[in-house]
Amino acid sequence: MSILGTRVVRTEDPLFLTRGATYTDDLVDERLRGAAYVTFVRSPIAHGRITSIDTSAAAGAPGVVAVFTAADTEGDGGLSPLPPPLPMFTKGMDRPPFAKDTVRFVGDIIAAIVTEDRYQGEDAAELVDVDIDPLPAVVDPRKALDDEVLLFPEAGTNTIFTIPGEFDDSVFDDCDVVVTREIVNQRLAAAPMEVRASAAVWGEDGRLTTWISNQAAQMAKAALVAALAVDADKVRVITPDTGGGFGAKIGADLEVCLVAWIAGKIGRPLRWVETRSENLVGMTHGRDQVQTIKIGGNRDGKVLAYRLDVIQDSGAYPLFGALLPALTFSMATGVYAIDRLQFRSRSVATNKTSVAAYRGAGRPEAAAAIERAMDLFAAEIGMDPVEVRHRNLLPPEVFPYKTKGGSLYDSGDYAAALKMVTDEVDYPKLRQEQAERRARGDVVQLGIGVSVYVEVTGGGDESGAPKENATVEVHPDGTVTVLTGTSPHGQGHQTAWSMLVSDQLGIPLDRITVKYGDTDLIPEGGGTMGSRSLQQGGVAVHEATTELVQIAKARAAELLEANVDDLVVDTDRAAITVAGVPTTAITFAQLAEKEKLSVRKVFTAPGATFPFGAHIAIVEVDTESGKAELRRIVTVDDAGTILNPLLFDGQRHGGIAQGVAQALYEEVLYDDDGNPLTSTFAAYPFLSATEVPSFDLLRMQTPTPYNPLGAKGIGEAGTIGATPAVQNAVVDAVSHLGVRHIEMPTTPERVWTAIQDATGGQA
Amino acid sequence: MKVEIAVNGEKTTDDVEPRLLLAHYLREVRGLKATNIGCDTSSCGACTVLVDGESVKSCTVLAVQADGRQVSTVEGLAGDDGLHPVQRAFQQEHALQCGFCTPGMVMASVGLLSENPHPTEQEIREGLEGNFCRCTGYHNIVRAVRRAAEGADA
Numbered sequence: 001m002s003i004l005g006t007r008v009v010r011t012e013d014p015l016f017l018t019r020g021a022t023y024t025d026d027l028v029d030e031r032l033r034g035a036a037y038v039t040f041v042r043s044p045i046a047h048g049r050i051t052s053i054d055t056s057a058a059a060g061a062p063g064v065v066a067v068f069t070a071a072d073t074e075g076d077g078g079l080s081p082l083p084p085p086l087p088m089f090t091k092g093m094d095r096p097p098f099a100k101d102t103v104r105f106v107g108d109i110i111a112a113i114v115t116e117d118r119y120q121g122e123d124a125a126e127l128v129d130v131d132i133d134p135l136p137a138v139v140d141p142r143k144a145l146d147d148e149v150l151l152f153p154e155a156g157t158n159t160i161f162t163i164p165g166e167f168d169d170s171v172f173d174d175c176d177v178v179v180t181r182e183i184v185n186q187r188l189a190a191a192p193m194e195v196r197a198s199a200a201v202w203g204e205d206g207r208l209t210t211w212i213s214n215q216a217a218q219m220a221k222a223a224l225v226a227a228l229a230v231d232a233d234k235v236r237v238i239t240p241d242t243g244g245g246f247g248a249k250i251g252a253d254l255e256v257c258l259v260a261w262i263a264g265k266i267g268r269p270l271r272w273v274e275t276r277s278e279n280l281v282g283m284t285h286g287r288d289q290v291q292t293i294k295i296g297g298n299r300d301g302k303v304l305a306y307r308l309d310v311i312q313d314s315g316a317y318p319l320f321g322a323l324l325p326a327l328t329f330s331m332a333t334g335v336y337a338i339d340r341l342q343f344r345s346r347s348v349a350t351n352k353t354s355v356a357a358y359r360g361a362g363r364p365e366a367a368a369a370i371e372r373a374m375d376l377f378a379a380e381i382g383m384d385p386v387e388v389r390h391r392n393l394l395p396p397e398v399f400p401y402k403t404k405g406g407s408l409y410d411s412g413d414y415a416a417a418l419k420m421v422t423d424e425v426d427y428p429k430l431r432q433e434q435a436e437r438r439a440r441g442d443v444v445q446l447g448i449g450v451s452v453y454v455e456v457t458g459g460g461d462e463s464g465a466p467k468e469n470a471t472v473e474v475h476p477d478g479t480v481t482v483l484t485g486t487s488p489h490g491q492g493h494q495t496a497w498s499m500l501v502s503d504q505l506g507i508p509l510d511r512i513t514v515k516y517g518d519t520d521l522i523p524e525g526g527g528t529m530g531s532r533s534l535q536q537g538g539v540a541v542h543e544a545t546t547e548l549v550q551i552a553k554a555r556a557a558e559l560l561e562a563n564v565d566d567l568v569v570d571t572d573r574a575a576i577t578v579a580g581v582p583t584t585a586i587t588f589a590q591l592a593e594k595e596k597l598s599v600r601k602v603f604t605a606p607g608a609t610f611p612f613g614a615h616i617a618i619v620e621v622d623t624e625s626g627k628a629e630l631r632r633i634v635t636v637d638d639a640g641t642i643l644n645p646l647l648f649d650g651q652r653h654g655g656i657a658q659g660v661a662q663a664l665y666e667e668v669l670y671d672d673d674g675n676p677l678t679s680t681f682a683a684y685p686f687l688s689a690t691e692v693p694s695f696d697l698l699r700m701q702t703p704t705p706y707n708p709l710g711a712k713g714i715g716e717a718g719t720i721g722a723t724p725a726v727q728n729a730v731v732d733a734v735s736h737l738g739v740r741h742i743e744m745p746t747t748p749e750r751v752w753t754a755i756q757d758a759t760g761g762q763a
Numbered sequence: 764m765k766v767e768i769a770v771n772g773e774k775t776t777d778d779v780e781p782r783l784l785l786a787h788y789l790r791e792v793r794g795l796k797a798t799n800i801g802c803d804t805s806s807c808g809a810c811t812v813l814v815d816g817e818s819v820k821s822c823t824v825l826a827v828q829a830d831g832r833q834v835s836t837v838e839g840l841a842g843d844d845g846l847h848p849v850q851r852a853f854q855q856e857h858a859l860q861c862g863f864c865t866p867g868m869v870m871a872s873v874g875l876l877s878e879n880p881h882p883t884e885q886e887i888r889e890g891l892e893g894n895f896c897r898c899t900g901y902h903n904i905v906r907a908v909r910r911a912a913e914g915a916d917a
């Protein structure tokens with residue numbers, strides 16, 4: 001029986017559970033002997049002119065090796081400002097390595113202090129004397145559009161990137177009902193449990209070796225090569241165990257570039273690990289869109305037209321976040337057959353932390369908007385939200401289907417997914433219970449929220465994404481090494497890739513080692529993000545193994561003097577045998593002994609894949625306090641063929657929890673002057689174990705035709721489906737009181753206020 | 764200042780700064796890097812260890828306060844006969860992904876089960892409320908603690 005599709009516990013766990021993983025800050029490495037530590041001095045002010053920086057007291061403090069500021073980056077061997085990552089972004093918004101004249105967000109880097117030990121760095125940082133004349137800060141992205149206060153006067157605008165759209169109202173002319181509403185998809189912290197960290201050393205040979213907690217060593221290397229302006233062969237990036245990323249550890253952040261550069265300047269190995277408070281202002285944030293939706297249709301439930309107008313808060317320096325609306329656009333119509341789509345987006349700079357990818361990146365925002373819009377429309381025409389969805393879902397026979405947002409959906413069966421979850425919860429019965437509670441006027445009301453979603457994963461060649469590669473080598477001792485361009489940080493690649501190899505060779509999992517994240521060993525690859533690993537990296541491993549079997553058979557045919565067509569793999573013995581003559585056999589190990597047995601394969605995905613699913617959330621809302629509690633969430637998440645249900649469900653659990661967290665609890669907040677209010681774990685409402693129930697997971701598998709495993713991505717699906725389901729449930733719980741919408745997170749205060757507003761305080 | 768701390772049964776005497784946190788002592792002085800540090804506000808529990816058998820966030824304690832005490836970290840948990848039942852249950856139930864919260868989560872679970880050997884789901888969730896995990900959604904962590912409690916680790 002094939003091991004594929006079976007529940008296999010992780011082979012990486014015993015080490016993680018007994019000695020702990022080796023994260024960047026845990027590294028014990030000869031090359032880092034005698035390392036100094038770097039501490040960054042950051043701006044406490046959101047927007048202002050730097051009038052003076054005095055580092056003399058810090059420079060004289062105990063243990064201080066060196067102090068760096070903007071002045072040190074000029075001239076020979078200096079460091080140039082980092083341009084925005086995409087050529088289509090507005091020019092003149094480069095980020096200087098150290099803030100020079102202007103600080104643009106709380107957390108902007110002003111100086112770096114190098115010390116012999118870590119505690120000394122904290123002490124010395126407090127001695128740096130910086131004078132800043134505050135400027136008015138732009139905090140609200142809607143206001144940033146006015147260009148009254150400019151972050152980059154030389155650019156002449158705060159707008160970084162736009163997707164222009166013609167808003168012609170006539171598309172709504174034949175609609176019985178039209179609903180318009182502003183919806184805020186709030187700013188979130190990715191908050192991986194391991195903060196950012198790096199270590200760097202320049203060798204005698206003039207090459208940089210740097211260890212970075214990251215999701216894609218090859219991309220981090222490219223960023224470093226550009227920032228340091230050195231030849232590509234001068235940089236080696238190594239990825240130690242990485243304690244979560246969720247999109248915020250893609251590439252090499254400015255801090256990581258500075259650590260590498262400073263290590264060169266002082267001629268000593270250097271280490272950096274940020275504090276959590278530093279992480280919550282320094283690491284990129286996610287989401288943060290102001291969306292205005294307009295949805296129109298007929299009273300029979302058919303949606304005819306949909307408009308989405310997005311303002312993307314991109315934070316102080318343009319990063320990938322400014323491009324998120326492009327993903328939102330591509331997924332704007334979701335699972336529905338909506339022919340008339342109008343979309344516009346404007347990405348703007350504000351005096352806040354930069355925005356980049358966070359689990360789902362642009363797609364959760366699209367799903368939240370359309371799923372909220374469907375509920376608003378349903379409420380307006382007085383139809384059940386499940387029924388409205390059924391009347392608009394794309395039917396299974398339309399695939400491949402090209403949306404008005406430009407996506408080409410590969411496969412799906414949305415109605416089946418929705419039916420599966422509604423059957424599981426006995427939807428009519430739930431509605432009846434809800435009606436009874438309403439009739440009784442119970443203080444605690446029941447809310448039922450639905451979402452049906454589709455998302456895009458594993459962007460293929462067409463999106464300019466890197467192809468994924470794998471090398472599989474069998475060694476004479478019967479062990480196997482797999483090299484992959486993907487990069488685990490919790491997903492379980494060691495187990496998953498070993499399963500793919502073991503399936504075809506019969507070599508046991510514990511004899512297979514998966515290597516990743518070393519650019520000398522694996523120069524190419526796209527890392528792990530966008531739910532791409534299995535469907536690209538895993539497929540490359542699978543195909544390399546398939547080819548390795550063919551090569552092994554050809555060699556065995558000669559050695560065994562048999563016809564290649566008569567040869568089969570005996571997985572019990574990890575050998576090739578002549579069919580029907582088990583005594584004539586040669587093992588893969590024996591073949592490797594005679595001649596190197598190794599295959600490298602590059603997989604080219606024909607296109608992105610589109611996982612989908614349906615979620616139902618059941619909440620209870622205390623109408624007196626406004627407190628909403630999630631009682632149950634039932635989901636079906638179809639990401640094609642499942643390799644290992646244990647890992648598959650694990651990804652869903654984490655994703656669902658992050659979705660629930662966005663709907664109910666989490667938000668990064670700033671005051672009107674741009675001061676962060678949630679920059680510690682004491683202040684950021686990070687989801688804890690008491691705030692979620694166990695999850696009910698159902699399964700559906702609709703394979704993609706785009707790869708031989710039939711696999712799509714599952715990394716982000718849970719987040720995309722759960723967020724609107726839970727938000728819809730909270731609104732639903734109080735909709736009979738006249739409430740139509742409550743912004744996320746649906747805190748007690750917001751829910752209570754919404755009830756008061758709807759009832760004029762009569763509830 | 765001189766401290767004598769028994770970590771996982773091994774006693775050493777070290778000279779430490781009075782302000783050195785127990786978490787840093789374990790990591791830097793004793794070289795035991797499994798205990799992680801996830802925050803600076805004693806909120807996340809990544810640094811949880813047992814001090815005289817009770818679970819404690821090691822970033823909230825100074826090394827000097829642990830003088831003369833027994834400290835247990837995840838490195839000392841497995842016996843000669845293999846993984847501790849909680850460790851085994853964590854693997855069986857896939858209660859870890861990136862592994863960063865795991866040493867603290869395992870030690871908090873060991874502490875929880877020693878106080879309450881048969882907790883309900885709600886008691887497990889409340890017992891682990893001070894331990895953050897970003898990866899698992901807590902679902903499988905709760906299952907693992909239950910499994911360990913039920914002794915279904917075979």
Ligand code: FES
Binds near residue numbers: 804806807
């Ligand atoms: S590191 Fe101790 S509680 Fe977070």
Ligand code: FES
Binds near residue numbers: 864897
């Ligand atoms: S497993 Fe990653 S934080 Fe818990």
